[in-house]
Amino acid sequence: MITVSTDLPEVIAEDRHLHGIQARMLSDQQLIVTDAFGLRNTAYHSAPPGDDTKALPVPATLLVDTRGKVLWMDVSEDYQRRSDPSVVLAAMQQHFDTL
Amino acid sequence: MKTGTKLGIAALALAVGTVMLWFHLARQVNLPDDRTLFVIVFLCAAALGVTAYVKGTSILGAIPPAFAMVIGLFLPFTIAISPQELEAGKVIQVGDTIPHFTALDDQGATFDSASLNGHLVLIKFFRAHW
Numbered sequence: 001m002i003t004v005s006t007d008l009p010e011v012i013a014e015d016r017h018l019h020g021i022q023a024r025m026l027s028d029q030q031l032i033v034t035d036a037f038g039l040r041n042t043a044y045h046s047a048p049p050g051d052d053t054k055a056l057p058v059p060a061t062l063l064v065d066t067r068g069k070v071l072w073m074d075v076s077e078d079y080q081r082r083s084d085p086s087v088v089l090a091a092m093q094q095h096f097d098t099l
Numbered sequence: 100m101k102t103g104t105k106l107g108i109a110a111l112a113l114a115v116g117t118v119m120l121w122f123h124l125a126r127q128v129n130l131p132d133d134r135t136l137f138v139i140v141f142l143c144a145a146a147l148g149v150t151a152y153v154k155g156t157s158i159l160g161a162i163p164p165a166f167a168m169v170i171g172l173f174l175p176f177t178i179a180i181s182p183q184e185l186e187a188g189k190v191i192q193v194g195d196t197i198p199h200f201t202a203l204d205d206q207g208a209t210f211d212s213a214s215l216n217g218h219l220v221l222i223k224f225f226r227a228h229w
Contacts, residue, residue: 043183
């Protein structure tokens with residue numbers, strides 16, 4: 001599992017232990033990875049003072065197979081509304097367990 | 100206690116109570132699709148704060164309605180700006196191969212997506228820690 005956000009590496013490292021995340025957590029402040037996936041949010045951008053990002057990724061989850069092919073994806077239409085984790089787990093069971 | 104002060108305290112209680120419910124639901128990934136009721140309650144808290152000033156508060160009593168108005172207006176603002184938009188034609192689709200990319204991880208080490216070959220991968224894009 002990998003995660004991508006605009007947080008700087010040191011910020012991710014600070015907060016990582018709070019959630020017990022085992023993933024490789026990537027820093028994408030310039031949105032290079034986000035843009036490579038076409039996931040930049042082009043709607044209204046807001047960030048707290050002190051945050052320099054010009055835009056943010058649309059919250060999204062992708063399941064990818066061993067050859068790099070996208071099997072499933074879930075993209076938030078609204079940053080306050082995300083899919084329940086059970087939706088992702090169900091997708092993993094459906095797509096990963098059959099491989 | 101002046102009427103306005105009482106109203107101000109009520110306004111703050113309403114705003115804080117609603118915001119606590121909001122974050123409780125958000126933590127459970129369970130905010131409702133339709134947040135209109137939240138918006139109405141928040142705006143009522145803000146309006147109650149304004150009314151508190153109109154009725155007249157003590158000096159200390161002027162503080163709760165100020166907070167009520169900030170909370171009552173800020174949350175509806177976040178709701179208004181929450182819709183996400185992607186640039187059509189650019190977003191990756193199911194069936195596409197993911198692009199090759201490199202990035203720094205939280206330890207400052209370089210990550211190369213070539214290392215994902217041969218693995219089933221879950222990639223999660225999120226905004227930021229806040």
